[in-house]
Structures are given as structure tokens and as C-alpha cells.
Amino acid sequence: MTETIETVRVSVKVNGEEAVRDVEPRRQLVDFLRHDLGLTGTHVGCEQGVCGMCTVLFDGEPIKSCLMLAPQADGHEITTVESLNGEELHPLQRAFKEHHGLQCGYCTPAMLMTALALGRRGVPLDREQLEEELAGVLCRCTGYQKIYDAVESYLAETAGSGGTA
Amino acid sequence: MTEIVERQTEQTRKSFIGQRRTRVEDERLVRGLGRFVDDVDPPRLVHMALVRCPYPRARIVSIDASAARALPGVLEVLLPEDVLERTDPITILRPIPDAPAIMPRALADGEALYEGQPVVSVCAVSRYIAEDAAGLIEVEYEPQPFVVDVLKAIEDDAPILHEHMGTNVVVTNPRGDGDPERGFEESDVVVEDTFSINRVSGLPMETRAILADWTPGVKTLHVRASTQAPHLFRRQLAQSLRLPEADIRVTCDDVGGAFGLKLGIFAEDLLACVHSMDLGRPVKWVEDRMEFFRGATQARESVHQAKLGVSSDGLIVSYTNRYYVDAGAHNSPMGSPMLSSLMFQGPYKFPNGYVERNVVLTNKVPVGAYRGYGQPEGSFVREVLLDRAARKIEMDRLEIRRKNFIRPDDMPWQTIGGAKYDSGDYRACLDMAAETIGYEDVLLRQAEARADGRYVGVGFGCYVEMTGYPGSKFLGKHNAQYGAHEGVVVRANRSGGVDVYTGVPPIGQSTETAFGQVAATVIGLDPGNVRVFAGDTHGTPVNTGSFASRTLIAGSGAIERAGREVREKALRVAAHMLDVPVETLELEDSVITSTQGPRITFEEVALNAFYAHRMPEGELPGLEATAYYDPISNAFAYGTAAAIVEVDPESGEFTLERFLFVHDCGTQVNPLLVEGQLHGGIAQALGAALFEEIVYDQESGQLVNGSMIDYFMPTAADLPRIELGHTEVASPVTPFGVRGIGESGTIPPGAAVANALADALSPFGVDINRLPLTAEYVWRLLAAKQAAR
Numbered sequence: 006m007t008e009t010i011e012t013v014r015v016s017v018k019v020n021g022e023e024a025v026r027d028v029e030p031r032r033q034l035v036d037f038l039r040h041d042l043g044l045t046g047t048h049v050g051c052e053q054g055v056c057g058m059c060t061v062l063f064d065g066e067p068i069k070s071c072l073m074l075a076p077q078a079d080g081h082e083i084t085t086v087e088s089l090n091g092e093e094l095h096p097l098q099r100a101f102k103e104h105h106g107l108q109c110g111y112c113t114p115a116m117l118m119t120a121l122a123l124g125r126r127g128v129p130l131d132r133e134q135l136e137e138e139l140a141g142v143l144c145r146c147t148g149y150q151k152i153y154d155a156v157e158s159y160l161a162e163t164a165g166s167g168g169t170a
Numbered sequence: 171m172t173e174i175v176e177r178q179t180e181q182t183r184k185s186f187i188g189q190r191r192t193r194v195e196d197e198r199l200v201r202g203l204g205r206f207v208d209d210v211d212p213p214r215l216v217h218m219a220l221v222r223c224p225y226p227r228a229r230i231v232s233i234d235a236s237a238a239r240a241l242p243g244v245l246e247v248l249l250p251e252d253v254l255e256r257t258d259p260i261t262i263l264r265p266i267p268d269a270p271a272i273m274p275r276a277l278a279d280g281e282a283l284y285e286g287q288p289v290v291s292v293c294a295v296s297r298y299i300a301e302d303a304a305g306l307i308e309v310e311y312e313p314q315p316f317v318v319d320v321l322k323a324i325e326d327d328a329p330i331l332h333e334h335m336g337t338n339v340v341v342t343n344p345r346g347d348g349d350p351e352r353g354f355e356e357s358d359v360v361v362e363d364t365f366s367i368n369r370v371s372g373l374p375m376e377t378r379a380i381l382a383d384w385t386p387g388v389k390t391l392h393v394r395a396s397t398q399a400p401h402l403f404r405r406q407l408a409q410s411l412r413l414p415e416a417d418i419r420v421t422c423d424d425v426g427g428a429f430g431l432k433l434g435i436f437a438e439d440l441l442a443c444v445h446s447m448d449l450g451r452p453v454k455w456v457e458d459r460m461e462f463f464r465g466a467t468q469a470r471e472s473v474h475q476a477k478l479g480v481s482s483d484g485l486i487v488s489y490t491n492r493y494y495v496d497a498g499a500h501n502s503p504m505g506s507p508m509l510s511s512l513m514f515q516g517p518y519k520f521p522n523g524y525v526e527r528n529v530v531l532t533n534k535v536p537v538g539a540y541r542g543y544g545q546p547e548g549s550f551v552r553e554v555l556l557d558r559a560a561r562k563i564e565m566d567r568l569e570i571r572r573k574n575f576i577r578p579d580d581m582p583w584q585t586i587g588g589a590k591y592d593s594g595d596y597r598a599c600l601d602m603a604a605e606t607i608g609y610e611d612v613l614l615r616q617a618e619a620r621a622d623g624r625y626v627g628v629g630f631g632c633y634v635e636m637t638g639y640p641g642s643k644f645l646g647k648h649n650a651q652y653g654a655h656e657g658v659v660v661r662a663n664r665s666g667g668v669d670v671y672t673g674v675p676p677i678g679q680s681t682e683t684a685f686g687q688v689a690a691t692v693i694g695l696d697p698g699n700v701r702v703f704a705g706d707t708h709g710t711p712v713n714t715g716s717f718a719s720r721t722l723i724a725g726s727g728a729i730e731r732a733g734r735e736v737r738e739k740a741l742r743v744a745a746h747m748l749d750v751p752v753e754t755l756e757l758e759d760s761v762i763t764s765t766q767g768p769r770i771t772f773e774e775v776a777l778n779a780f781y782a783h784r785m786p787e788g789e790l791p792g793l794e795a796t797a798y799y800d801p802i803s804n805a806f807a808y809g810t811a812a813a814i815v816e817v818d819p820e821s822g823e824f825t826l827e828r829f830l831f832v833h834d835c836g837t838q839v840n841p842l843l844v845e846g847q848l849h850g851g852i853a854q855a856l857g858a859a860l861f862e863e864i865v866y867d868q869e870s871g872q873l874v875n876g877s878m879i880d881y882f883m884p885t886a887a888d889l890p891r892i893e894l895g896h897t898e899v900a901s902p903v904t905p906f907g908v909r910g911i912g913e914s915g916t917i918p919p920g921a922a923v924a925n926a927l928a929d930a931l932s933p934f935g936v937d938i939n940r941l942p943l944t945a946e947y948v949w950r951l952l953a954a955k956q957a958a959r
């Protein structure tokens with residue numbers, strides 16, 4: 006193969022672990038996470054910043070990782086759905102399961118990251134505010150109602166625990 | 171008489187059917203560990219990108235791919251002449267009755283017929299480079315006259331898409347009974363209108379995707395697909411690629427939503443396979459969202475000319491609907507929807523009726539199946555007209571429905587459209603909806619609000635839904651390339667659990683959970699001891715797939731049979747091991763107990779069955795069964811949606827204050843999942859009723875809003891709280907009494923909202939005749955009324 010592709014070094018802390026890779030400067034962050042690091046829990050639905058499937062936490066704040074290039078994440082901290090994983094479900098994951106807050110599960114990791122950030126923020130939200138907060142991630146399967154229920158119950162559970170649950 | 175299913179399982183044991191259980195699928199999906207096509211990156215993977223026609227119609231004059239071929243990292247460019255000879259047209263799974271098959275090809279053959287049709291295909295070491303290369307390919311097009319409006323396409327001077335047909339009307343399918351014209355003469359009031367239904371997209375969050383991996387020499391094509399029907403996919407690939415089925419394995423681990431759109435194979439699937447066979451490397455194609463709006467099948471668009479005649483005492487005398495489906499440029503595997511015709515009668519009985527489906531070609535993306543398959547459109551037209559008739563004769567809208575309902579003791583009922591309703595109490599759902607929404611109170615509130623200058627309205631929509639197929643013989647008569655049945659393998663394992671193998675892939679419909687509940691109930695285990703393995707053509711019996719609200723109907727029948735065989739064999743083996751008569755044995759909670767005292771675990775029996783060390787005389791080793799179930803009839807779900815709106819007549823904006831859905835899907839295997847299915851379907855229906863519309867510009871023929879930014883599917887902030895209610899009349903024609911539930915939610919919401927709007931605006935005399943019901947549309951209706959004053 007005669008490819009000589011210019012690369013840049015990117016080092017990012019992902020779910021608490023340092024990851025260093027050489028990537029094309031135009032590599033999207035979401036592709037970096039999925040295909041270079043193998044963290045395929047974060048999904049892609051539009052590559053345009055609309056659907057929210059690619060939502061991850063960037064230094065603790067939800068962002069759309071299709072709108073960022075991997076080199077822009079150099080030196081930052083990323084949190085993905087995989088950070089929640091253990092033998093037992095994380096309380097947020099459990100809330101989604103108990104409330105049937107997912108069907109195909111494609112939007113779920115993005116919903117979880119959005120809700121995780123809300124829990125950590127710890128600011129009480131009324132119904133309308135919560136709907137607005139969740140509106141950044143689309144779901145075509147559930148009609149959102151049970152997602153809403155799941156997030157609401159998780160937020161109620163974390164209130165007072167400082168969002169560390 | 172309708173044949174009645176004999177309920178084989180006398181359920182005296184513990185039943186898990188009807189339990190609100192959380193899902194087994196969730197354990198992987200909430201961890202982000204589902205395996206969608208793009209999650210798999212095998213070694214030596216390469217990527218495909220396409221050049222698509224930018225015009226609504228154009229002749230391909232020449233293609234220059236030299237710059238693309240010279241780009242480092244590019245491995246192959248396929249031009250039309252490279253693939254058309256080597257592949258056969260894609261077969262139509264559900265052909266349109268009496269119509270020529272207009273089958274898609276892998277690449278445009280001399281002429282592209284819609285914006286987005288694949289023209290050239292490129293393979294490169296990364297998707298980035300493949301797209302760079304696609305951008306370097308120069309195609310010289312000669313734009314041709316086009317038509318993107320369904321009614322213009324049937325005019326005499328319209329450009330003909332497929333010259334050999336001599337017309338854009340693929341077929342006219344009429345169906346009727348009685349004498350509709352006479353019926354209108356005998357009616358006291360006749361209402362009629364032309365209704366436009368919007369073109370929409372099913373819009374799964376995961377786009378279409380394929381990973382094709384050909385191993386040269388050993389000749390295996392392992393395909394990972396995002397599909398609703400892996401076994402149909404395998405067959406269609408075999409046909410179009412001219413391979414024996416044995417060479418092809420289709421795996422489908424997780425699908426990120428499908429909704430009818432992922433049925434059958436598409437041009438891109440063939441191309442990925444051809445690249446892989448040429449290169450001997452795995453080839454991945456994951457559709458991007460821009461391609462999706464130009465390549466994935468769209469739905470629903472149709473124009474209905476409908477007419478309804480009633481007597482002054484509210485009886486329907488005659489109803490006709492002649493409609494034109496905008497099918498796009500050619501057939502898709504699931505053709506254009508059939509059920510606007512079959513189900514045109516809805517829940518009402520009347521003596522004279524006629525429905526006529528005209529399938530019309532236009533230079534647009536082909537139309538395919540979408541949840542509801544014609545039923546939302548037909549139901550919208552009928553229910554809106556019925557409200558208008560009620561207003562004309564000054565009869566209450568609930569009253570007119572109650573008068574015309576087919577009643578439980580009329581069942582089974584043969585409809586004019588050709589369906590045979592199995593059972594149901596339509597009035598019970600309407601009454602429950604009216605009571606729950608507080609119909610009388612809303613009317614009072616409406617009067618008060620009006621005195622205040624505010625416009626509140628309430629509306630209803632009733633439906634009957636065909637779920638499942640009435641058997642494989644029926645499909646055979648219609649030339650379908652599949653049967654109505656499902657098959658499963660139920661196999662005990664040596665840890666005392668049971669493995670169920672099904673070709674139904676996980677698309678969000680919770681099959682693993684529901685099948686597990688059924689298997690556990692039939693055999694006598696806890697559902698925790700049942701594992702469902704789904705969606706791989708290796709190791710699952712040939713089946714049909716997940717669509718047409720049929721999976722649970724046919725699948726539960728197959729599990730019931732196979733499960734019963736396993737259970738009975740386990741009891742025979744246990745009887746031998748315990749030396750007691752088999753009649754004394756019962757299997758429950760994984761333990762087989764004899765009324766004479768001794769007991770043995772299912773695990774011990776299974777282990778012995780596989781060792782075959784101590785089997786009864788003549789009994790074969792193993793503890794498993796394969797069974798198929800072919801439905802004997804459709805089951806018909808039904809219900810009523812109700813909506814309350816408040817409209818601002820100045821701007822046309824309105825809020826959906828309440829939305830309620832009362833339904834009957836027969837026996838509910840898992841009420842939690844039933845609610846989820848309804849919520850999802852209703853959200854899609856409300857999206858189509860309020861916001862969603864794929865627009866083509868009449869002048870340029872160009873797609874106007876082909877991106878997620880411009881196509882408005884509902885977000886969490888756009889929908890009202892959905893209230894649900896249900897009745898539960900078990901179907902007499904299905905195993906366990908189930909009726910399908912996957913599509914119900916999509917059917918009546920549009921009509922309920924439209925009728926609520928018309929009710930709110932009745933002082934203005936506004937008639938609604940299209941979807942979506944945007945503020946602009948409502949404003950225009952009101953402005954037209956004001957101008958006319």
C-alpha cells in the first residue's frame with residue numbers, strides 16, 4: 006500500500022484510563038472512541054450534531070462527539086457508557102431497565118450519559134425542564150415516556166447523594 | 171365459521187404469560203454492549219462509499235473514475251457495467267397483485283430515476299478515503315424530464331418512468347361490494363374530499379448497514395446485516411449474487427430500530443458483497459444520514475378521493491375511497507403498502523363500499539413498508555369523514571360510531587376489503603376512551619372557553635388492525651416470497667436450562683424476553699433458565715422475520731409446540747429414571763415430581779437425555795424439538811385514540827393537551843412491553859401527524875429537506891404525556907389469544923388530532939384534509955375561511 010497519511014498524536018483520558026493514539030487530523034472524536042479505542046457503546050446517527058446518539062461527557066459535560074475532532078480532545082477527559090459497567094448494573098442503568106426505558110437500545114448510551122450529567126449537576130428540574138434536557142438525544146422507539154420515567158426516578162434516587170450513585 | 175385454535179396447554183401450572191417483566195435484552199444494551207453492524211471491525215476491513223445521482227432523473231452519459239482510482243488507499247471502483255452483468259435484479263418479497271415487478275438493480279442501468287440512486291461504488295481502506303474518492307469521480311449526466319407529484323404522474327403528458335410500461339400507473343386494484351353509487355343516492359347526507367397524506371420516513375436511529383465478508387476458496391460470504399429478516403436476506407442475496415444459499419451466512423445481533431424499513435436487501439447490500447468477493451476482504455458500509463434520506467425507503471405518501479354517505483339517523487350507507495400511492499421510482503422488496511385497501515372498512519358495517527388502490531411511479535425515493543403498512547392513511551381518511559358527516563346531520567360523534575360498529579355477536583365478520591375479523595368489542599374501547607378523557611366535561615369546558623375567545627376541541631379515531639397473516643396459503647396466492655409461519659428450535663442444555671433458537675432478530679421488539687416467557691410457561695421452568703438465541707441463519711430454522719405484527723402470533727405457536735414436545739419427552743425420560751408411570755408426573759420450577767412421591771430435577775433428566783445412558787425403550791437421545799406454526803387466521807387488534815387540543819386561531823398554533831389510547835391486543839404476554847410498543851408507535855404517528863414531511867420541490871424535482879436538521883421527528887419536549895387504557899378480549903384464532911401489538915399505535919392518532927382540531931375550530935367551519943397538521947396549515951385554513959366571509 007502506498008498510503009502516507011499525516012497523523013497527529015492524541016492523548017485523552019477515557020473512563021479514567023490514559024489513551025494515546027496517532028490519528029488523522031480529521032478523525033472525528035466519535036470514530037476515535039469507537040474504532041480506535043473499541044468503545045462501541047457510543048453510537049452514531051447523523052454526524053451532524055442533531056440526533057445526539059454520540060453524546061459523551063467531555064470534562065464532565067455532555068457533548069456530541071461527532072462534532073468534535075479527536076485532536077481537539079487532546080489533554081481532556083472523556084466519559085462513555087462503558088464507565089458505568091460492572092457485574093451489577095449502575096443505578097442509572099437499572100432505572101432504564103426497570104422502567105423499560107429502551108427498546109432497540111441504540112439511543113440508550115447517549116441517554117444515560119445525558120442523565121448521568123444531570124444527576125451530577127444535582128439541580129432539581131421540573132417536568133418541562135427535564136424534557137428540554139433530554140431533548141438533545143432522539144429516540145425513535147420509546148416515545149420518550151419511559152425514558153422520562155427512568156431518568157426521573159434516577160434523579161430522585163441520586164438527589165441527596167450528591168449524584169455519586 | 172372461523173377455525174378456532176385448540177388451546178393445547180391446559181395451564182394449571184405456573185404461567186409467566188401476562189407478567190410485567192423487565193427485559194433480558196437490556197443487560198447488554200444498557201451497558202452499550204449490543205452488537206450493531208458498525209460495532210464490528212474485523213481485521214483487514216475496508217469501506218464502501220457511493221456516488222449517487224444528484225438529479226431526479228438523468229441519463230448517465232459517461233463516468234470518469236481515473237482520479238479516484240489513483241487516490242492512495244482506493245482498492246476498487248465499480249461502474250454500472252461491472253456489476254449489472256454479475257448480479258440479478260433484487261427480488262420483490264411481497265409483489266403487488268396483478269402488477270409488473272419493477273425490480274431494483276445494484277447500480278443505475280443507463281439512467282438514474284431518483285435523486286440518490288447509486289451510480290458508482292468505491293472501496294477504500296477507510297470510509298474517509300472512500301468518500302474522498304467518491305468525490306473525485308466525474309459523472310456526466312443528461313437530466314431528463316421528471317415528475318415528483320403523484321397526481322401529475324397520472325396525467326396523459328407526464329414523463330413515463332419506465333417506457334416499456336407506457337404509463338406510470340403500475341396497477342389499479344379495485345375491491346367493492348353492494349352498489350356504492352346507488353348508496354350515495356339513497357343517503358341523506360354525502361360528504362367527500364381529497365386527502366393528502368405526507369411522505370415520511372420510519373427513521374430508525376441506526377441507519378442501514380452491512381458488513382460483507384467473503385472468504386475466497388472456501389466460498390463463504392458471512393454477512394452482518396441490520397435487518398428484520400435474516401433468512402429472507404440470505405435468500406435474496408443468494409438469488410441476486412447467483413450463489414447457493416449454503417455459501418451465505420447472515421448474522422444479525424442487534425438492530426437499532428427498523429420499523430418496516432429494513433425488510434429485504436437493497437442495492438448497497440449487493441454492492442458491498444460484490445466488493446468483498448472481488449477483494450477477498452471484509453467490506454463495511456454504514457449509511458450516513460444524508461444518504462439515508464436519499465436511499466432508504468420512505469412511506470405513506472398518497473392522495474385519497476373519498477366519499478361517505480349516511481342516513482339522517484346516522485347509519486353509513488355507502489363509503490368509497492379511490493387512492494393513489496406515490497410509490498417512488500421502482501418497487502422495493504415490500505412494495506407499496508396494501509392495508510389501506512384491506513382495512514378500509516375499519517370497525518364499521520355498511521352495505522355499499524368500494525376501495526381502489528392505484529400505485530403510481532414518480533421520480534422519488536422508492537416507498538417501502540413502514541409500521542402500519544397503509545392502515546394509518548386509510549384510517550385517517552375514514553375517521554375524518556365520519557366526523558364531518560356527524561356534524562352535518564348534527565349527531566354526536568360517538569353516537570354515530572356506536573350506531574355503525576360491527577358488534578361482538580356479528581363476529582366473525584367478512585369485510586368488503588377482504589378481511590375476516592376474528593372477534594372484538596369495539597364499543598367497549600370507545601366508551602372507555604370517552605369516559606377516561608371526560609368527554610362530557612370537555613364539551614362543557616369547550617363552551618366556556620369559547621365564551622372566553624379560546625378554542626378547545628376533542629377528537630376521536632377508531633381503528634381495527636390486521637395483525638399477522640391468515641396463513642401461508644394466503645401468501646402463496648399473492649406470490650409472496652415467504653410464508654406466514656415461524657419456526658423455532660427448543661433445546662435443553664446440560665445445566666438444566668433451555669436454549670431457544672429463532673431467526674427473528676432483535677430490533678427493539680423484545681422477542682427474547684417474550685419468547686422466554688412463553689417457553690418457560692410451556693415447559694415448566696423459570697424464565698431465567700431460558701436463553702433465546704436470535705437472528706443468525708446458522709443454527710436457526712428458516713423463518714420469516716419480524717414484521718406485520720406477526721412475530722408473537724406465529725412465534726408463540728411454534729414455541730408452544732416445540733416446548734410441549736420437550737416437556738413431554740422430559741416426562742417420559744423421567745418416568746423411566748424414577749420407575750413411575752408418566753401420568754403421575756408434573757414438571758414445574760425445573761423439578762419433575764410424581765404424585766407417588768419421587769422427584770428428579772430437569773437438569774438430571776436433560777443430562778441423561780444427552781448422555782442417553784438410561785433411556786426408555788425406543789426413545790432417541792437428546793432433548794430438543796424443532797417446530798413450525800402456521801397461523802390459521804389473522805387476529806384483529808382494535809381500539810380508540812382520543813385527543814384534546816387548544817388552538818390559537820390567530821396563529822394556527824395549537825397544543826395537544828391530552829392524548830389517550832385505549833386498545834385491545836388480546837392476551838398480553840407482557841404488559842410492560844405492550845405499553846412500550848404503543849408509546850413508540852404513537853410517537854411515530856404524532857410525529858407524522860404534527861411535524862414530519864419529506865418535501866420535494868416541484869420545479870427542480872429536488873429533495874428539499876433531506877437531513878435530520880430539516881426533517882422534524884419529535885424530541886422528548888414535543889410530545890404530550892401518553893395515557894393508555896386497554897380491554898382484553900382473547901383472540902379465538904391464535905395461540906394464547908394474542909393479537910399483534912407492534913403497529914397499533916401508528917394507526918388512529920392522526921385522525922384523533924385532526925378531529926379534535928376540526929372540533930375546536932367548528933365555529934369557523936374548517937375542514938381538515940391533509941397531514942401533517944402544521945400551524946401554518948391550520949392558519950391557512952382559517953385565513954381562507956376569513957377571506958371567504
Ligand code: FES
Nearest residue numbers: 050052054057071
Ligand atoms: S451522530 Fe447525531 S449528533 Fe452526533
Ligand code: FES
Nearest residue numbers: 108112144145146
Ligand atoms: S430505544 Fe431505539 S432509538 Fe431509543
